Amino acid sequence: MRAAVQHETGQDKLEVLDDVEAVGFGPGKVRIRIRATGLCHSDLSAMSGVLPQPAPFVPGHEGAGEILDVGDGVTGLAPGDRVLMCWLPACGSCPSCRRGQTHLCLAGFMSAGTPNFKRPGGDVFGFAGTGTFAEEVVVAANCAVPVPDDVPYDIAALIGCGVTTGLGAALNTAEVVAGSSVAVIGCGGVGISTIQGARASGAAQIVAVDPVAARREAALRFGATEAIAPDELGDAKQRITAGEGFDYVFEVVGKSATARTAYEATRRGGTLCIVGAGAMDDFFQVNMFELFFDEKRILPSLYGGGDVVRSYERAIALWRAGRIDLENLITHRVPLAGINDALEQMRTGTALRTCIEL
Numbered sequence: 001m002r003a004a005v006q007h008e009t010g011q012d013k014l015e016v017l018d019d020v021e022a023v024g025f026g027p028g029k030v031r032i033r034i035r036a037t038g039l040c041h042s043d044l045s046a047m048s049g050v051l052p053q054p055a056p057f058v059p060g061h062e063g064a065g066e067i068l069d070v071g072d073g074v075t076g077l078a079p080g081d082r083v084l085m086c087w088l089p090a091c092g093s094c095p096s097c098r099r100g101q102t103h104l105c106l107a108g109f110m111s112a113g114t115p116n117f118k119r120p121g122g123d124v125f126g127f128a129g130t131g132t133f134a135e136e137v138v139v140a141a142n143c144a145v146p147v148p149d150d151v152p153y154d155i156a157a158l159i160g161c162g163v164t165t166g167l168g169a170a171l172n173t174a175e176v177v178a179g180s181s182v183a184v185i186g187c188g189g190v191g192i193s194t195i196q197g198a199r200a201s202g203a204a205q206i207v208a209v210d211p212v213a214a215r216r217e218a219a220l221r222f223g224a225t226e227a228i229a230p231d232e233l234g235d236a237k238q239r240i241t242a243g244e245g246f247d248y249v250f251e252v253v254g255k256s257a258t259a260r261t262a263y264e265a266t267r268r269g270g271t272l273c274i275v276g277a278g279a280m281d282d283f284f285q286v287n288m289f290e291l292f293f294d295e296k297r298i299l300p301s302l303y304g305g306g307d308v309v310r311s312y313e314r315a316i317a318l319w320r321a322g323r324i325d326l327e328n329l330i331t332h333r334v335p336l337a338g339i340n341d342a343l344e345q346m347r348t349g350t351a352l353r354t355c356i357e358l
C-alpha cells in the first residue's frame with residue numbers, strides 16, 4: 001500500500017512509496033483504511049527533529065477512516081465502522097487514568113518506539129505510534145474511536161488532534177469564563193480552534209495575534225473580535241485592558257519567545273495557557289519575583305487537557321449545533337501524491353489545515 005515516508009530526520013520532503021506494509025496486526029489491534037488525514041504542525045516538528053521521533057517514519061497522527069479488520073479480543077468495533085484516530089489513548093488503569101487525567105496516560109504512547117510499518121528496505125516507524133499518511137495503519141483498538149455517520153472523515157480527522165487540542169485548551173484547561181478578555185498568539189488550525197472555544201465560552205474580547213495576514217483574516221471569520229500583528233499586541237493590551245493585561249492568553253506557537261510575550265500580555269492573576277508543542281532545548285524564563293508577586297497561572301495544555309473521548313463528543317455536538325465551524329478550517333485539500341505541496345502550505349502559513357484525502 002501507499003504511504004509518505006521520511007527517510008531521515010531533518011529532510012523537508014516526504015517520499016510517497018507504494019511498497020509499504022502496516023505491521024503488528026493481532027490480538028487487541030485493529031487495521032484501519034485511512035480516508036482523510038490532516039497535516040498538523042507537530043508533523044513538521046517531528047520531521048525537523050524539534051519533537052523526538054525515530055526515523056525512517058510515516059508522519060501523520062490526525063486521521064480518520066474505516067475499520068478493515070479487528071484482532072482477537074477487540075470488542076465494540078467491527079469491520080466497516082467509521083473511526084477517528086486517537087494518538088494518545090487512555091489505558092484506564094494506570095495512576096494517571098485512575099486520577100481522571102486520562103490525557104496524561106502514557107501506556108499507549110510507550111509503543112511509539114515499535115515499528116508500525118515495513119518495506120523491502122527495513123522497518124518504518126509511525127509518528128506518535130500512528131502514521132496516518134498511509135492508506136492503512138494497524139493500531140491498538142483504543143486508538144480507534146467510533147464517529148457518528150453524519151461526521152465526514154475530513155472533519156473527524158481534525159477532531160482527532162487540532163480541534164480537540166485548541167478547543168480543549170479554552171474549555172478544559174483555561175476554563176474561559178463569559179465576559180473575559182482573551183488573546184490567542186498563533187492562529188493556525190489549533191489557534192483558530194482555541195478562538196472558537198473562547199467564543200463558545202462567551203469571551204467578550206478575543207484578540208488574534210499572528211504575523212500572517214491571511215491567518216488574521218481567517219481568525220476574524222472564526223470569532224476573533226480583532227486580529228493584529230505581533231508588534232501591535234502592546235497597544236492592544238493598553239487599549240483593551242487599560243494596560244492590565246488579558247484575562248487569558250494562549251500561546252499556540254511552541255516557542256519560549258512567544259511564551260514570554262504571552263506571559264507579559266497576561267494580567268496579574270490571569271491565566272497563561274501553553275498550547276504550542278516546543279523543543280526540549282528551548283527554555284521559558286520567569287523570574288522568581290514576578291512569578292510570586294504577579295500570581296499569573298501558567299497552565300500547559302496537552303491534547304486539550306481533558307478526557308479526549310469526551311472532548312471529541314463535545315466538538316461534534318458544538319459542530320452539529322453550528323456553534324463551531326470545522327468545514328472552513330480545511331483551507332486546502334490534496335491527494336497523498338500532493339503531500340509535499342501540503343507541507344509547503346503549512347510552512348508558509350497559507351493553510352489553516354490541509355486535508356490529505358486517501
Ligand SMILES: [Zn+2]
Pocket residue numbers: 090091092093094095096097098105106107
Ligand atoms: Zn492510563
Ligand SMILES: [Zn+2]
Pocket residue numbers: 040041042043061062161162
Ligand atoms: Zn497534532
